[in-house]
Amino acid sequence: MTVPTSPRPKAPSDALYYVYALVVGGIVGLVGSVFHILVERVMEWPAWVIRTVPGGAAYFVLAAIAAAMVLASVWMVRRFAPEAAGSGVQEIEGALEGLRTVHWKRVLPVKFFGGILALGAGLVAGREGPTIHMGASISEAVTRWVALGTRDGRGLMAAGAAAGLAAAFNAPLAAVLFVIEETRRQFPYGFRTYTAVIVGSAASAVVTEMIGGTAPDLTIAVPDMPLGVLPAFVVLGACLGVLGVVFNAVLIASLDAALGISKRWSPYLVPGVVGVVIGILALLRPEATGGGEQLVLTMTGENLSVLALAIIVVIRFAMTMASYSTGVPGGIFAPILALATAVGLLFGGLLSLVVPLPPGASVAFAVAAMGGLFSSTVRAPLVGMVLVAELTGAYDLLLPVIATCVTANVVAEALKGRPIYEVLLERTLRLSGQTMPPSGSDDAMGGWDEPERRHPDRLIPDKPKPGA
Structure with a gap:
C-alpha cells in the first residue's frame, strides 16, 4: 500500500x-x-x-x-x-x-x-x-x-x-x-x-x-596611526581575547543564576530588582543604563580620567550581565561595543602613563577595541572588522583593527572560548530537552561544503516547543 x-x-x-x-x-x-x-x-x-x-x-x-x-x-x-x-x-x-x-x-x-x-x-x-x-x-x-x-x-x-x-x-x-x-x-x-x-x-x-539618514551611527574622527603603534593594538587584542572569554562565561553564569532564583522564588524577582536598580542609576549614573550608542560618542569625545573609565567598565560589565539575565528581548551587540570603547580608552590612558602616544591614540584604541571584543565573544573577526568600519567611518584604522580583531580571536581560541551564540543555543536546547547535533550531521542543513543537502523542498514543520 x-x-x-x-x-x-x-x-x-x-x-x-x-x-x-x-x-x-x-x-x-x-x-x-x-x-x-x-x-x-x-x-x-x-x-x-x-x-x-x-x-x-x-x-x-x-x-x-x-x-x-x-x-x-x-x-x-x-x-x-x-x-x-x-x-x-x-x-x-x-x-x-x-x-x-x-x-x-x-x-x-x-x-x-x-x-x-x-x-x-x-x-x-x-x-x-x-x-x-x-x-x-x-x-x-x-x-x-x-x-x-x-x-x-x-x-x-x-x-x-x-x-x-x-x-x-x-x-x-x-x-x-x-x-x-x-x-x-x-x-x-x-x-x-x-x-x-x-x-x-x-x-x-x-x-x-x-x-x-546615511551617516554611520557612531561616526568617530580618528587620525592615522603610525606603524610603530601597531604592537600596542596586538597587546590590546590579547587583553580583549581574555575579556571576551570571561564575558561569555559570566553571561552564561548570570543566566543560570537567574534561572535558579526563578525556580526557587519567582521569575519576576530578578527583573524587578534589576528594573529598580536601572531606575536609580538613570539619575545617579546614566552612563550605566541604555544600549550605549550615545555613551560611545560621549566617551570618545571627552577626555575622561583613568579612574572614571575604570568605573564605567565595571558598571557596564555588571549591568550588561544583570540586564540580559532578566529574560527580556534585547541584544548584546550594542553593550559589547560600549564596553569595548571604555576598555580601549582605559587601555590607552594606562599606556600613556608609560610611553608617549601620538595624538588620538586612545580614541583609536577605543575603535579597534569594538571589533576586538566582538571577535572574542561572537568569534566572528571578519564581521567585527567590517562592523567597526561601517559604524564609525574610521576606515583609516583598518590595519590596527585587523591586528586587534585577529589577535583577540586567536587568544580566545587558545583559551578554549566558544562563540556566545553557539553556547546560548546549546543552553536553550538543553533546557527544552534537545541536544545539539554534531557538525555535519544529517540534522544540520547548510554549511560551506553542503550546497544542496537531502530534502531541499521539505517545509519545516511548525512543531510546538516542548513545555510551551
Missing part, C-alpha cells in the same frame, strides 16, 4: 526569489526603523521625571517606572513567546539547523513591544537582537505565505536576519558577513541564497537610510 504524500512546493525562479528577499528587506528596514525611533522616544521618560519630580522622590518614581516596564516586558515574553527572550540570534541559528521553529505570529509582536518596554526602561541591551529576530520572523511569514521549500525558506530567513542587523546599525555589509560567518554551520550556502542575503540587507539599508 502506497502512503500518499503531499506534493513538494515548487521552487520559485531566481528572479522571483530575489523579489521575495527585496520585499522582506524593505519590510524589515521599515519595522526596524520604526522600532528604533519608538525606543528613542520612550527612553526620554527619565529626563522628564528628573525635570518634573522634585528631590528624592525622583528616585522612587524612576525605580517604580523602570521596574514596571521591565516586569511588563518579562510577563509578555513568558506569557506569549518564551523564545523571544534575549537576543534571538541563537533561535535563528537553531531554526536554520532545523532544531527550532520561528513562531512568527507570536515572536514578532512580543519582540517589538517587549523590546520597546525593555530598552525604553534603560536596560543595558541592544536593539539589534530584536530587529534580527523580527527580521527572521518576517521572513518566516513570507516563506509560509508563498510556500517556499526548506532550503529557500532558510535562505530567506537568513536574509531577513541580515536585514534586521542592517536596520539596527545601518551596516549592510557587516550584516551580510554576519550571516555568512556566524551561521556558517547552518546557512544553506548557494548562489541564490547568498544573493538573497545581499539583496535583503541592501534593501533594509536603503529603507533605513531613507528614514534615518
Whole structure:
C-alpha cells in the first residue's frame, strides 16, 4: 500500500526569489526603523521625571517606572513567546539547523513591544537582537505565505536576519558577513541564497537610510596611526581575547543564576530588582543604563580620567550581565561595543602613563577595541572588522583593527572560548530537552561544503516547543 504524500512546493525562479528577499528587506528596514525611533522616544521618560519630580522622590518614581516596564516586558515574553527572550540570534541559528521553529505570529509582536518596554526602561541591551529576530520572523511569514521549500525558506530567513542587523546599525555589509560567518554551520550556502542575503540587507539599508539618514551611527574622527603603534593594538587584542572569554562565561553564569532564583522564588524577582536598580542609576549614573550608542560618542569625545573609565567598565560589565539575565528581548551587540570603547580608552590612558602616544591614540584604541571584543565573544573577526568600519567611518584604522580583531580571536581560541551564540543555543536546547547535533550531521542543513543537502523542498514543520 502506497502512503500518499503531499506534493513538494515548487521552487520559485531566481528572479522571483530575489523579489521575495527585496520585499522582506524593505519590510524589515521599515519595522526596524520604526522600532528604533519608538525606543528613542520612550527612553526620554527619565529626563522628564528628573525635570518634573522634585528631590528624592525622583528616585522612587524612576525605580517604580523602570521596574514596571521591565516586569511588563518579562510577563509578555513568558506569557506569549518564551523564545523571544534575549537576543534571538541563537533561535535563528537553531531554526536554520532545523532544531527550532520561528513562531512568527507570536515572536514578532512580543519582540517589538517587549523590546520597546525593555530598552525604553534603560536596560543595558541592544536593539539589534530584536530587529534580527523580527527580521527572521518576517521572513518566516513570507516563506509560509508563498510556500517556499526548506532550503529557500532558510535562505530567506537568513536574509531577513541580515536585514534586521542592517536596520539596527545601518551596516549592510557587516550584516551580510554576519550571516555568512556566524551561521556558517547552518546557512544553506548557494548562489541564490547568498544573493538573497545581499539583496535583503541592501534593501533594509536603503529603507533605513531613507528614514534615518546615511551617516554611520557612531561616526568617530580618528587620525592615522603610525606603524610603530601597531604592537600596542596586538597587546590590546590579547587583553580583549581574555575579556571576551570571561564575558561569555559570566553571561552564561548570570543566566543560570537567574534561572535558579526563578525556580526557587519567582521569575519576576530578578527583573524587578534589576528594573529598580536601572531606575536609580538613570539619575545617579546614566552612563550605566541604555544600549550605549550615545555613551560611545560621549566617551570618545571627552577626555575622561583613568579612574572614571575604570568605573564605567565595571558598571557596564555588571549591568550588561544583570540586564540580559532578566529574560527580556534585547541584544548584546550594542553593550559589547560600549564596553569595548571604555576598555580601549582605559587601555590607552594606562599606556600613556608609560610611553608617549601620538595624538588620538586612545580614541583609536577605543575603535579597534569594538571589533576586538566582538571577535572574542561572537568569534566572528571578519564581521567585527567590517562592523567597526561601517559604524564609525574610521576606515583609516583598518590595519590596527585587523591586528586587534585577529589577535583577540586567536587568544580566545587558545583559551578554549566558544562563540556566545553557539553556547546560548546549546543552553536553550538543553533546557527544552534537545541536544545539539554534531557538525555535519544529517540534522544540520547548510554549511560551506553542503550546497544542496537531502530534502531541499521539505517545509519545516511548525512543531510546538516542548513545555510551551
